[in-house]
Amino acid sequence: MKALLALLLLLALPALAVEPNERLADPALEARARTLSRGLRCLVCRNESIDESHADLAHDVRVLLRERLLAGDSDAAAIRFITDRYGDFVLLEPPLKTSTMVLWMAPPALLVVAFGGVLLTARRRRAPPAPPTAEEQARLDALLKGQE
Amino acid sequence: MLIELGHFALILALVVALCQATLPLIGASRRHGGWMAFADMAAMVQFALVGIAFAALMHAYIASDFTVINVARNSHTDKPLLYKIAGVWGNHEGSMLLWVLILALCGAAVAAFGGRLPASLKARVLAVQGMTGCGFLAFILLTSNPFLRTDSPPLNGEGLNPVLQDPGLAFHPPFLYLGYVGSSVAFAFAVAALIEGRVDAAWARWVRPWALASWAMLTLGIALGSWWAYYTLGWGGWWFWDPVENASFMPWLLGTALIHSAIVVEKRDALKSWTVLLAIVTFALSLVGTFLVRSGVLTSVHAFAVDPERGLFILVLLIAAIGGSLTLYAIRAPAMQAGGLFAPVSREGALVLNNLLLATATATVFLGTLYPLALDLMTGEKISVGPPFFNKTFGPLMVPVLVAMAAGPLMGWKRADLLGALQRLWAAFAIAGLVVLVGLYLTFGGPVMAVFGFGLAAWTAVGALVEWAERIALFRTSAANSFRRARNLPRAAWGSTLAHLGMGITVAGISASAYEREQIDILAIGASMRLGAYDVRLDAMTREQGPNYTADDATISVLKDGAVVAVMHPQRRFFPLQKQTTSQTAIRSSLFADLYLALGEPDGKGGWTVRAYWKPLISWIWSGALVMALGAGISLSDRRWRVAAAARRAAQGARA
Amino acid sequence: MTPRRLLTLLPLAVFLAVAIYFALALRPERDTQALPSAMIDKPVPVFDLPSLADGPNLSQAAAAGEVVVINYFASWCVPCRIEHPVLMALKAQKITLWGIAYKDKPEDSRKFLAQSGDPYTRIGVDRDGRIGFDFGVYGVPETYVIDRAGHIRKRFVGPLSREIAEHELLPLVRALAKP
Numbered sequence: 006m007k008a009l010l011a012l013l014l015l016l017a018l019p020a021l022a023v024e025p026n027e028r029l030a031d032p033a034l035e036a037r038a039r040t041l042s043r044g045l046r047c048l049v050c051r052n053e054s055i056d057e058s059h060a061d062l063a064h065d066v067r068v069l070l071r072e073r074l075l076a077g078d079s080d081a082a083a084i085r086f087i088t089d090r091y092g093d094f095v096l097l098e099p100p101l102k103t104s105t106m107v108l109w110m111a112p113p114a115l116l117v118v119a120f121g122g123v124l125l126t127a128r129r130r131r132a133p134p135a136p137p138t139a140e141e142q143a144r145l146d147a148l149l150k151g152q153e
Numbered sequence: 154m155l156i157e158l159g160h161f162a163l164i165l166a167l168v169v170a171l172c173q174a175t176l177p178l179i180g181a182s183r184r185h186g187g188w189m190a191f192a193d194m195a196a197m198v199q200f201a202l203v204g205i206a207f208a209a210l211m212h213a214y215i216a217s218d219f220t221v222i223n224v225a226r227n228s229h230t231d232k233p234l235l236y237k238i239a240g241v242w243g244n245h246e247g248s249m250l251l252w253v254l255i256l257a258l259c260g261a262a263v264a265a266f267g268g269r270l271p272a273s274l275k276a277r278v279l280a281v282q283g284m285t286g287c288g289f290l291a292f293i294l295l296t297s298n299p300f301l302r303t304d305s306p307p308l309n310g311e312g313l314n315p316v317l318q319d320p321g322l323a324f325h326p327p328f329l330y331l332g333y334v335g336s337s338v339a340f341a342f343a344v345a346a347l348i349e350g351r352v353d354a355a356w357a358r359w360v361r362p363w364a365l366a367s368w369a370m371l372t373l374g375i376a377l378g379s380w381w382a383y384y385t386l387g388w389g390g391w392w393f394w395d396p397v398e399n400a401s402f403m404p405w406l407l408g409t410a411l412i413h414s415a416i417v418v419e420k421r422d423a424l425k426s427w428t429v430l431l432a433i434v435t436f437a438l439s440l441v442g443t444f445l446v447r448s449g450v451l452t453s454v455h456a457f458a459v460d461p462e463r464g465l466f467i468l469v470l471l472i473a474a475i476g477g478s479l480t481l482y483a484i485r486a487p488a489m490q491a492g493g494l495f496a497p498v499s500r501e502g503a504l505v506l507n508n509l510l511l512a513t514a515t516a517t518v519f520l521g522t523l524y525p526l527a528l529d530l531m532t533g534e535k536i537s538v539g540p541p542f543f544n545k546t547f548g549p550l551m552v553p554v555l556v557a558m559a560a561g562p563l564m565g566w567k568r569a570d571l572l573g574a575l576q577r578l579w580a581a582f583a584i585a586g587l588v589v590l591v592g593l594y595l596t597f598g599g600p601v602m603a604v605f606g607f608g609l610a611a612w613t614a615v616g617a618l619v620e621w622a623e624r625i626a627l628f629r630t631s632a633a634n635s636f637r638r639a640r641n642l643p644r645a646a647w648g649s650t651l652a653h654l655g656m657g658i659t660v661a662g663i664s665a666s667a668y669e670r671e672q673i674d675i676l677a678i679g680a681s682m683r684l685g686a687y688d689v690r691l692d693a694m695t696r697e698q699g700p701n702y703t704a705d706d707a708t709i710s711v712l713k714d715g716a717v718v719a720v721m722h723p724q725r726r727f728f729p730l731q732k733q734t735t736s737q738t739a740i741r742s743s744l745f746a747d748l749y750l751a752l753g754e755p756d757g758k759g760g761w762t763v764r765a766y767w768k769p770l771i772s773w774i775w776s777g778a779l780v781m782a783l784g785a786g787i788s789l790s791d792r793r794w795r796v797a798a799a800a801r802r803a804a805q806g807a808r809a
Numbered sequence: 810m811t812p813r814r815l816l817t818l819l820p821l822a823v824f825l826a827v828a829i830y831f832a833l834a835l836r837p838e839r840d841t842q843a844l845p846s847a848m849i850d851k852p853v854p855v856f857d858l859p860s861l862a863d864g865p866n867l868s869q870a871a872a873a874g875e876v877v878v879i880n881y882f883a884s885w886c887v888p889c890r891i892e893h894p895v896l897m898a899l900k901a902q903k904i905t906l907w908g909i910a911y912k913d914k915p916e917d918s919r920k921f922l923a924q925s926g927d928p929y930t931r932i933g934v935d936r937d938g939r940i941g942f943d944f945g946v947y948g949v950p951e952t953y954v955i956d957r958a959g960h961i962r963k964r965f966v967g968p969l970s971r972e973i974a975e976h977e978l979l980p981l982v983r984a985l986a987k988p
Contacts, residue, residue: 024753025675025762046537048844048947052395054539057388061912062947065938090945092847097539104534108524112517112546119509127497430820437824450834464835472828479821486817523830530833535844 023056027064029071038071041080045070045087046095054097156221159209160300163250166202166257167290169195173260173283177276178348189272192279193264199286200254200261207254210299211241220306223247223299227312231701239323240312245447245463246299248326252443253289255327255334259363260286263338270359277345278338285337288470296463315702315728315735321381328374329401333439335367336404339411340436343429344478347485352425357418360432362789364415368408369785375401376778387736387751389669389766391774394543396451399522400442403515407435410511412785413504421501421566422492427508429489430482437475438515444471451526496568503561503569507554514550518543555609555660558653559616563623581619585612599668606664614657621650648788652781659777665770673753675760681712682765687748688712689765692720702726707752707761709739723752723763747771846945846964853879853955854943858933861910861918867933869959876985877905877955878978880929881941883913884921886949892968896928899974904982908932911941911949954978956985 023042029035039056045066047058055063055070066087073083087095099105173195180188210223214237219225227244228237242251260282267275293299342360346352378398383391392398411431417424445451448464495501521538528534559581563574575582588611592604622628624646625638670685681690693708704724711719721739728735741748746769753762848854857868880896882889899906908929910918915934922932935941944953945964952965963981965973 023673025673028673044539044541046539052393052539057386057390065942069942088847090847090943091947092535092845092945094535094537094844094847097537098541098545099536099538104528104532105524105536108520108538108542109546111520112513112550115516116509116513116550119513123505123509124497426817434820441827444831448831448835450831461835468828468831468835471831475824476821476828479824483814483818483821487811487814523827526834527830530830533845 023067024064027067027071029075034071034074037080038067038074041074041083042067042070044097045084046097048091048095155209155212156218156300156302159206160298162202162205162209163290163294163300166199166206166253167287167294169199169202170283170286170290173199174280174287175283177280177283181273181276181280181348184273186272189276192276192283195283196257196260196264196279199283200257203250203254203257203290206300207241207250210247210250211238214238214241217310219308219310220302221299222301222303225303225307225310227310229310229312231309232312232318235320236318236323242326243312243317243323246293246297248330249289249293249297250299251327252330252334253286253293255330256282256286256289256337259335259338263341263363267359274342274345274349274356274359277348278341281341281344282337285341285474288474292463292466292470296466315726315731315733316385319381319385321377321384325374325377325381328370328377330374332367332369332371332374332401332408333404333442335363335370336408336432336436336439338363338367339432340474340478343432344481346429347478347481350485350488352418352429352489354419354422357415357428360428361412361415361419364408364412364432364435365785365789368405368412369782369789371401371405371408372778372782372785375405376775376782380775383771384738384740387738388764389747389749389768389771391771394521394540396522397442397446399518400438400445403518403522404435404438404442406511406515406518407431407438410508410515411435414508417501417504418492421495423495423501424505424508425492426482426486426489429486431508431512433475433478433482437471438519440467440471440474443467445522451522493567495566498564498571499569500561500564500566503557503564506557507561510550510554510557514547514554517546517550521546552609555613555656558613558656559619562617562620562649562653577623578616578619581612581615584615585609596668603664603667606667607661610657610661610664612657613660614654617650617653617657620653621646644791645788648784648786648791651784651787653784655777655780655782655784657777658773658780662770662773662775662777665773666768668769669771670767672765674763675756676763677758677760680760682763684711684765685767686713687718687765687767689750689763691761691763694761697724699726701730702728704737705752705755705761707750707763709750709763711741711748719748721748721750723750725752725754742772744772745770843966844947846961848945848953848961849964850960850962853953853959853961854940856933856935856940856943858909858935858940861908861915861922861932861934864931867907867909867931869955871931872905872907872955872959874957875905876957876982877907878982879907879909879944879953879955881909881911881935881944881946881949881951881953882918883911883949884917885913886911888968889950890925892950893925893928895969895971895974897926898971899978900928902979904979905930909935909940911935911946912938952978954981954985 023039029038042056043054045055047053047055047060047063047066049062050058050060053063055066070083070087073086078086084096093100099108101109173192176188177192177195179185180191210221212218213221213224214228215234217224217228217230217237219228223244223246227247228240232240240247242248260279263270263275263278263282267278270278339360342356342363346356375398378401379391382393383389411428414424414428414431418428444464444467447467448461450464493501521542525536525538528536559578560571560574563577564571585608589604589608592607593601596604621642624642625635627635630638672682672684672689674682676682676689676691678691678693681688683689688711690710690712691707692710695706695708697704697706704726706722706724709721709723710717711721719741721741723739724737726735726737727733736751736753739750746767749766749768751764753764755761853869853872855869857866860867878899882892896906906929908931910932912935915936918932918934922929933940938946944951944961948966950968952969953961954963956962962985963978965978969978
């Protein structure tokens, strides 16, 4: 409960995310900054992007991100500026690399496997019984003969 | 004294649950009527005992009995009565007691309303329910006992957090738990069927109302939680793909698959082993959710009391319940006879598609939620999996679900004419197409995906209406005839139409969020800022005195074309006792858009930070969920009637 | 085993794998908060910070050819006070320990050190936390070990305990100091 309280306290702090004084004058640049900061995780608050977070560090990152954009960085370069220091952990969308291959590939792979499995069972169930082989036919004939 | 009585009742409940878990099972295998019938009584008594325990704890909260540690930690004499009551389940121990109360309620409900179940099946269902009860009662008594007292009671309690005093927060756990715990009944039916070795149409008819009821509750619980986040957080976010949210979303997704696959079992005697598996895994995911929230394994914004020891206990319960039932499944399922055959293009085929996609979506959410932890354990590497991941993987999976949703109900059983079904959907297709074209034209250069979202929503909603119109032969026969048909339409049909319509409404609400407008600025008194078509003007700031806080109250006029359309009052409240400041948002909801205002900090020069949002169709997200739950409710009212009618017919048939 | 039987065993197998993984996740020694630094084995960021004690500026150039321990601290940070005695003990070990006052008013830092003792060889002032950002600091106290070639070799997050200082930090510093 303590943890819940503490976290709710954080949530409830009235200093809310992006502050007016952080914003860039150029609306296009500011829009880019907003988009980028929605994809960056606030390190100290967990599961919140820096765009939503009121934490001090999130504020710093927002300001620095805007500095980079003002300095003419591309989106990728501005993001790299932050991941260079804080690692891929700050990216809310995990980049595709060896260690995240399973994560990204699993959903489509599961779908394909599940579809394949269902189609296979459906086909097997509907397939008429295979015609007897020559050997089976011979034995069948022999049996039938025997009955007569 | 009452507290000791409650404690004692809880211990007795455990004893009763133990008997309920064993005797009826033995009775069922030896065909001993009395022992089987014992299950009914045990379930009722267990419910009564847990009810007494719960009432005792609630009384301690209402009476502010601070000799009870749990009350002292989580309540306060100054709390309004409503929040004293809600405080009972606002903490780990009390919420577990509510959990067990609902579990016992479900057991008692099966005992009371399951009159037409075969005696052995009913006995086994209640026995499984008793086993689950045993596990959780032991969990409470051994690790999370709310009835412990202290020798030195504090003068007043610690729990007066203003943030927690909110109706949305107070009432969303009971719904969530009804959803989580309700899935235990379908689970119990699945395990009982595995023990009996028989799954048939009758079984599906008995399971479906329970699955439907718990699904409806979960729908409401999730919607309520999301709505709470929306109006509290101060910027209108309503879904974060947070681990705790995902923990409730996964059983919802799989429960959705379950209520659909059970139809196939009921009508066509097919997909039996899959449906049993779904019932088991849906409950498993509810338990996994409980484990994740209470063990501290994952970091989340809503983390509960974290305690690895409790986590270990729940893990053991999980292994016993789910490991056990899946072992039973592995033994018994291969012997289950595959039922009615069907062509890939058929109603069954459409429902299989629905199940495949929903199961894959569930697996995706599961993987996304737990992958960071798995990677950390294996390699020590830390990554984050946030909303962008889920939007990119989960979103595409939902598109075919929605596309198929309109066509499925129009397809015949066994073998269907897809082209025919699509032809009958021409109206849905035309309207969806129109929506997309008009949308693209009006918002040229805007978010394209959202326009397609609207198209999908229209397709889904109109598709549901088309199916309904088909059933009552609207416009193809006289109005009177259609009306008569509508009156004779089974409630289950009304229910599914409504639920699908609700989904369309929710999808429209979600798509519309791409068009929201935001404006954040520092406003001096009299100054205004532009928000889309509106002007937001700060008229006055006043200091107001609340019962236990002082508030900075903003009077903000929202103008459109110079005319005032709303005067709103967002506040910042300061609670001196707790030294806490909270933000009270002001929301003006209408059918088509919400105006959402939050008050930020003063700048010290007479200006205040004001956040203003215009959120089109946002309330549709929750309204849609409400309609879905309503559909389930209407469907449920039909089920009971049908079970009874089927039994009556069977009885008449036997006599004839 | 028929394929059908294998298929019905699959859910159990998946569940057991998940259960084992949950059990591993529950181990009490697992630290959920620890975050490895992205700066390990990278050159120490370039900085030139005003000194807390009117001396010459503190810059990374001054560390050339030496093993340096850099400790981020602040007077407002409670765990820093817990860590402080450990740092005082480290001072006696004759290692180069630099302090960087993180987002702290210089007068507050000075007061804090005057009260509880100054363990640092030199102290820089990172008033706005900008250099801390370059280091990847996400909360004080944090302690970095820089090798003689000027690369960050190790980061400790949170207050150093006597244990960690003696068994991890000091051995590392000594090993790095060997020519």
